[in-house]
Amino acid sequence: MTITLNINGSKREIDAAPDTPLLWVIRDNIELTGTKYGCGVAQCGACTVHLNGQPVRSCSMPISAIGDQQVTTIEGLASREAKAVQTAWEDLAVAQCGYCQSGQIMSAVALLKTNGNPNDDDINQAMTGNICRCATYKRIRDGIKLASQRISAVQV
Amino acid sequence: MTFPKSFSKSSALPATAEPTDISRRGFLKTSLSIGAGFTLAMTLPSAASKLAAGTSESVATDTVANAFVRISSDNTVTIIIKHIEFGQGTFTGLATIVAEEMDADWEQIVCEAAPANKALYSNLLYGAQGTGGSTAIANSYTQMREAGASARHMLVAAAAQQWAVPISEISVSRGVVSHGNGHSASFGELASAAAEQAVPATVVLKDPKDFSLIGADTSSRKDLGKTDGTAIYTQDVKLPGMLTALVAHAPRFGATVKSYDDKKAKAVKGVVNVVQIPSGVAVLADTFWNAKKGRDALQIDWDTSAAMSESSEDLMQRYRAEVENPGLPAVAEGDLAAGFEKAVKVIEAEYEFPYLAHATMEPMNSVVQLTSAGAEIWNGSQSTTSDQFTVAGALGLAPEKVKINTLFAGGSFGRRANKKSDYVLEAVLIAQANKSELPIKLVWTREDDTNAGYFRPMYFHKLKAGLDSSGKIVAWHHKIVGQSIMSGSVFASFIQNGIDGTSVEGATELPYHIANFSVDLNTVESQVPVLWWRSVGSTHTAHAVENFMDQLAAAAGTDPLAFRLAHLGEDKRYRGVIDLVAEKSNWNDKNEPGRLKGLAVHKSFGTYVAQVADLKVDKNGDYKVERVVCVVDCGVAINPDVIRAQMEGGIGYGLSPTLMSQITINNGAVVESNFDQQQVLRIEDMPEIEVHIIPSAEAPTGVGEPGTPVIGPAVANALFAMTGQAQSKLPLRSS
Secondary structure (H helix, E strand, O other): EEEEEEEEEEEEEEEEEOOOHHHHHHHOOOOOOOOOOOOOOOOOOOOOEEEEEEEEEEEHHHHHHHOEEEEHHHHHHHOHHHHHHHHHHHHHOOOOOOOOOOHHHHHHHHHHOOOOOOOOHHHHHHHOOOOOOOOHHHHHHHHHHHHHHHHHHHOO | OOOOOHHHOOOOOOOOOOHHHHHHHOOOOOOOOOOOOOEEEEEOOOOHHHHHOOEEEEEEEEEEEOOOOOOOOOOOOEEEEOOOOOOOHHHHHHHHHHHHHHHOOHEEEEEEEOOOOOOHHEOOOEEOOOOOOOOHHHHHHHHHHHHHHHHHHHHHHHHHHOOOOOOEEEEOOOOOOEEOOOOOEEHHHHHHHHOOOOOOOOOOOOHHHOOOOOOOOOOOOOOOOOOOOOOOOOHHHHOOOOEEEEEOOOOOOHHHHHEEOOOOHOOOOOEEEEEEEEOOOEHHHHOOOHHHHHHOOOOOEEOOOOOOOHHHHHHHHHHHHHOOOOEEEEEEOHHHHHHHOOOOOEEEEEEOOOOOOOOOOOOOOEEEEEEOOOEEEEOOOOOHHHHHHHHHHHHHHOOEEEEEEEEEEOOOOOOOOOOOHHHHHHHHHHHHHOOOOEEEEEEOHHHHHHHHHHOOOOOEEEEEEEEEOOOOOOEEEEEEEEEOOOOOOOHHHEEEEEOOOHHHHOOOOOOEEOOEEEEEEEEOOOOEEOOOOOOHHHHHHHHHHHHHHHHHHHHHOHHHHHHHHHHEEOOOOHHHHHHHHHHOOOOOOOOOOOOOEEEEEEEOHHHHHHOEEEEEEEEOOOOOEEEEEEEEEOOOOHHHEEEEEHHHHHHHHHHHHHHHHOOOOOOEEEEEOOOOOOOOHHHHHOOOOEEEEEEOOOOOOOOOOHHHHHHHHHHHHHHHHHHHOOOOOOOOOOO
């Protein structure tokens, strides 16, 4: 059946079963591959996207539940917070294998949207759902702190 | 998405120099050979790749200086990287070495993965193309320096000819070739003229005191696209007509398909075919989700007559019984019995290590297309030559008919260096059974990845040592029981006198001088598939040796640091890392209330690492690893920030099996299936980490693995200081 999704600011007609997880529609139907599959059960966070700005695990969200909510993937990031996070990630060389980093960045951006100056506990709470097997967690933490210092200076 | 140009089927150009292809196209200008690695110098237009990228307005010209360097008229210098990049920083590291000798500007450097080509791109320590054992820098250092120096020489020779000046009067700095009389040209401007120059038979390498990129802290990483979702992994490959395949694997090790009913699976919309392969039943569909639905609808009757039925507990019981039998000697120095006779105290310890999954973030996968021309594979594998030959053998093809495109891998940690090319071969066999030229992408789910293996073997260790009246170790007997990784594989020939070195490495060569010293190995069999796992033997031997050292220090009534120093042998590099870690961790200061420190030191893959774990303990005895001080001596430090990143990540990776990770077997099947059951380190358990690098002029050694095995015993030793109990069962939070 056909479902209309609003992804990265444009409407897309999707021919997929209603129980298909948003992740697989993003990857296989819309062919945006920045959002990754890691576990399929909302345990690792590699598939994190924003739904009306909130971080969600797209692997465990059927497309029938999306409605007219705005889906933002790593490819659609454009906010001040996003630029600050992505630049901090580059400057601190956070990524190693990089596979989980789209999800890490989506969670970090969502955190900074609601909390411009997070402390370690805030970061733990927001990022505990995102596994990184290269264990880049130290630099993820440093990256979020660096981005939080820079947000106000970012040009968008 | 559009497929990246370098992998595009429509691109007329090879991704890298392939002499036969290029000469056939008539682009070859000169062809010289001075041995492996320096094969040709030629010019070829990159118009086709520009067209593929949709930018046809400019036609750049590429000059191939050698198998590792390509210079474009647009001033881009492409470094061909013979090792896979899976996060360890190989693109950055190898490019740094080449760029250093070329005197290139770091900003003009781009990296590209080498194709499968054993003659050009072998790991010089292995004699085959592959990445593992923390060897990428170690085996390539001189080769990459020569490749860079050779390319530089050709650029300089071209400039000398154009300007009619002696070579000796030309200088090169940050990608610009210049002469005192005012001549100056970029690498790009000289590229086509450089191609006319002879490849030098010998090159003069820089004096290390003149290095400006090697050892500098300013170089950005060259594995790009990892912060905006554009980096392409196997999971992301999309080819015209490609099908996604999921496999129903056996529910127990050793089970096979007796029969299956695929009616319901084939009725799922999007499912195209169902085929049986040796490892199970594969469902092919247009999308992942449809393939998964199809797989869920399969009805399979498994033949379990040869299936494993033991549990982890059964195996450990068997290992404990086995340790009492005589083993094969891995080392036997001095006279153990005489040593123990001198002892006034004898200390014993036992250690249990579970199976471990690599649990890469990107589960196993591979893309393959079989056509009349041969096989083409897209994946991120550590074992390029081994995969190429294994696939060729399975298909009855010549190895060169198997083309491998190496992509970034979403982690590997040894898993993608499979001794039997398991998941690569599985994809090939599915494509073969599908009897079609359509490309197929094999995708393992997380559950497949956790359940099917391969795993770090389970081990049991028993140690016994004697102390004399002065507190010196006079006898050391270490017994290890576990499966062999190399046995039954192409690596079996490395097993010497019954000893699989990967079972005992890290236990046979200690920092400490002990006159009467024996290590025995009892190799046991099990149907659980096993493999190397980041730092291999050291994952368990370092823990056993270093935690046992603290028990001996306590028995001798000596501080663990002083006890180690009193036993150090002649290798001064151990002393260097220990002294610095003691200083930087304030080891000799009294601990603050609620804080405990543990020290461990270990050498793996030629790299020396000492770590001090600083634990915060609450009233209930619950603890958190708050901070780690890590000192590493890896010889010449190519990229200090990559080294720091690998120590940080290696410590984090090692903390998972130290604290919470394990794979448990019950009735021949893995109990854990996803990250809700298989716990791994998350951000809240990551300590602060401080890394110090010992300045060194020694030949560089690897850093991908050596940070991992040291953290477990460092944490265990802090806990031992608190409780006086040996930390003998891993993971520590299970006991």
